[in-house]
Amino acid sequence: MLEIKDLHAKVGDRDILRGISLDVAPGEVHAIMGPNGSGKSTLAQVLAGNPAYEVTGGSVTYQGIDLLALQPEERAQQGVFLAFQYPIEIPGVSNAYFLRSAFNSIRAARGQEEVDPLEFLDYMEKKLELVDMDVEMLSRSVNMGFSGGEKKRNEILQMAVLEPKIALLDETDSGLDIDALRIVANGVNALKRPDNATIVVTHYQRLLNYIVPDYVHVLAHGKIVKSGDKSLALELEAKGYDWLVEPQGALA
């Protein structure tokens, strides 16, 4: 459902992605691992359409369409979802209104009727349970005053509401204690279906104990340097990244 071919991207003058190729089929979970600065987060941001990154080469085909030609909101409407590493705070917009706007935008794009605030609240009940969030969190401004764990749970809540076809989790485990990690992982697992796919971007193997990947890819200097199954993650946990990652200078 997602074919990434020789993807190059830069931010400012800095080349970050230097030729990434990756195929993701429905029902699969892919983990993207790698040291800091390897381009993991950039890959997630580029797929979601962050205008801060410039795609300089390659292609991304999603369900037969050119993903890179779509605006961020069109990608979301087509079922692409990015759980942010650093969720954005939006003072003055309640979580409930934000979620309902997003939900209705996506429904409208799919030719479905919008739901009113009361219907939406009903719909939210089960979703809140999934990530163990209190309904009170809906009346607060988006991510304002949320703890690190609450912010990440709020990301998964949004994912649960929007029911994406492909979910990109960008370092969703960073800064989480084990309880929060379990809640977040359970949420992600509960949303897994045979017709959707998940790409988990992470630095640590820990998350992959809970969200078990079908494939693990190691990213270094903007390229995938090794791919394998879940045992690769364990190997990385034991040996670190150094054995796979050449020093930057050696590339030049």
Added chain:
Amino acid sequence: MTAPYIADFTTLSNNGVRAEPEWLRDTRRTGIERFAALGFPTPRNEDWHFTSVAPIAEASFSQLRGASGQVAKGALAPFQFGESDWPLMVFVNGKFDASLSTPELVAKGIRALDLSTALRDEPTLVEPWLGKLSTSEDRSFSALNAAFMSDGVVVHIAPYIESAVPLHVIFVSDANAAKGVAHVRNLIVAGHHSKATVIESYVSLGDSGYFTNAVTEVQVEQGATLTHYKIQRESQRAFHVHTIDAQQARDSHYVSFSFATGAALSRTNIYTNLNGEGSGATLNGLYMADDEQHVDHQTNIVHSQPNCFSREIYKGILSGAAHGVFNGKVYVYPIAQKTDGKQTNNNLLLSDRARIDTKPQLEIYADDVRCTHGATVGRLDEMALFYMKSRGVSTDAATKLLTYAFAADVLETIEVPAVRTELERATLERFTGSSVAL
């Protein structure tokens, strides 16, 4: 530019149409003399540096006289909010309209009447205050208002009276106001230890070009709290100059909110004098302008006694080729130790052609004070926009929602729920076209 007004004044005096008390004739005479000497302010005047009133000066508006009221009760519905038991004072084209007003609904201990009636029947409600809480020295528009003041509201709140029901004063202009000026003069006296809310709304039916030149004089007596909201939704072709002068006694609190979205050119002056120890002022506001609109606020908080506080948050949203001006003065006298002052002015520019001139102006002559100020001018946060878009929200909707959100926190400071809800609704509608609460 001043000549037509001076001629008009002479005609009025000669006709002897006003069988007015000597003190009032003195006030008027002083007013016209000062106006003649000052003329209209020019950009050379520091207080008017960013606002040219040439369009007002050149138009030479004629004074609106007599009732031209054909305003039906239903026509005011869009500007009324809150409960049906709120007392209402309605002025049509500057003249009191008893048929649209319900002063009988005011709480026991509160008086609300129109200035003409008060001058004729109960001058003691007026004479000790009028023209004394406000000055026309060095102020062209206040001087002009003093010369011609015709009508307005007089509110007296007796000592110890506390009322949760606001008095809503609506100044409505219709097509008959075209090319005319109303010199509105209001007086609010909040007796000691009283607590009340007065709302002044300046609104328009239709889109005629007229001029509102208003002055509101306010006395907040010892221990009293007066909440004073001003809602300016004049016609997009109107001119609006309004000066509020408040005098505060010991331990009093003056709470002001200025909401401005109307008029081609508007200037609101809110001046308060903390004359008594332990008194405080909270001055907040939100201005939103589009197209060629010009919206100017000037506030001046004078700390003349120790242990007083002032809190000020003004926000502005400017789009199109609109021009906003904010000048926040805080003056602290040497004796005013332990002054606690905080001022913030945040502006959001939604277009490259929109402009804001913001000028905090602190003059502090005491050494043991805490005064801070900050002004920002910015655009919408790109990351927040991307975040919303990544959830499927359209660029347009995300922009509008974030714009509304920018204004939301200052609107949240409005304590009367019905007023807050109405202004939130008006703001939301402006930026999202929908009025569903966030």
